[in-house]
Amino acid sequence: MNLETKKFKDIDLGDPFFDSLKNDYKEFSDWFARKADESAYTFRGNSGDLDGFLYLKIEDGPVTDVTPILTDALRIKVGTMKINPHGTRLGERFVKKIFDHALHTNVKEIYVTVFSHHKALVALYERYGFRQQAEKPSQNGTELVLVRDMRREYIDMLSSYPLVQLDGNRNFLLSIKPKWHTRLLPDSILKTEGSDVVQDVSHTNSIHKVYLTAMSGVENLREGDALLIYRTSDGQGPARYRSVATSICVVEEYRHINSFVSRDDFLNYCRPYSVFSEDELSTFWNRKRYPYIIRFTYNIALKRRVTRSEMLDDVGLDEDAYWGFMPLSNEQFLNIIRRGQVDEGLIINKA
Known part of the structure; x- marks a missing residue:
């Protein structure tokens, strides 16, 4: 399984894999260029094609560009997560990587912004305890803000995973x-x-x-x-x-x-x-x-x-x-x- 971390500058933004992200986010190419020296997870399937991309960022403080504001806390932001579905549960593997990072850094919360039309992705996050807590308006439209509280009381095996x-x-x-x-x-x-x-x-x-x-x-x-x-x-x-x-x-x-x-x-x-x-x-x-x-x-x-x-x-x-x-x-x-x-x-x- 070819899951590895790579610098943004070593990833081909011209790969058709990124076309949907460019369509959803007008600023995506400029944002990608600014991240040149940062790293993300990439996944290439058996065909060699890019099939997954995951970028995580640690933030410490309030999140003020969403409504309502997320209060002061140490968080992991899922900056970008995209998967080409091909029946191999790669989404679950990426979700596990997100939790692994959250545990390693001992953050209070994880959050991600996602458009509601990405129904399968929203359902994947919700399965493991993410809940909508805010909205993020922008030039691209309004995104859902899904939050997972890592320190809440135990609920059940999946909502509280990996407890x-x-x-x-x-x-x-x-x-x-x-x-x-x-x-x-x-x-x-x-x-x-x-x-x-x-x-x-x-x-x-x-x-x-x-x-x-x-x-x-x-x-x-x-x-x-x-x-x-x-x-x-x-x-x-x-x-x-x-x-x-x-x-x-x-x-x-x-x-x-x-x-x-x-x-x-x-x-x-x-x-x-x-x-x-x-x-x-x-x-x-x-x-x-x-x-x-x-x-x-x-x-x-x-x-x-x-x-x-x-x-x-x-x-x-x-x-x-x-x-x-x-x-x-x-x-x-x-x-x-x-x-x-x-x-x-x-x-x-x-x-």
């Missing part, structure tokens, strides 16, 4: 083999892995994931349970040091393969968010090889990977337990994520 609610839920370790881990969770890639293995496909881009397994115990998962993703050893050294905890995810739904009424029903559910190809999924449907299906959100990549050795020696996990899938106490879960240098403000735990 993780522990209260009333349970925690589990879920193992994933290296060859599937990087494709499914690209922001949790290890430094020893090459980014060229991350492809432009929906299960890579998406905030939402579907994972199929035959591991016993996952059939007891329920909505809201937290998953600590455990990348198993790649065989390049002792498992105590090559197997690591990498990510925190939250269960949206568990289903058994027999709950689908047909192969098409099964494919429509799994295909957009699974690491497996349609042919592989069809084989699984026919053979019922992996009957347990978990859909979850990809919330947080640990800043520091926590090794199996550390989880055994310092956290006290049981070496003789089944590490494919096992329950974790709140104390164990919190201990591991502290070692993973996760901001505990992302974890809602009032107990």
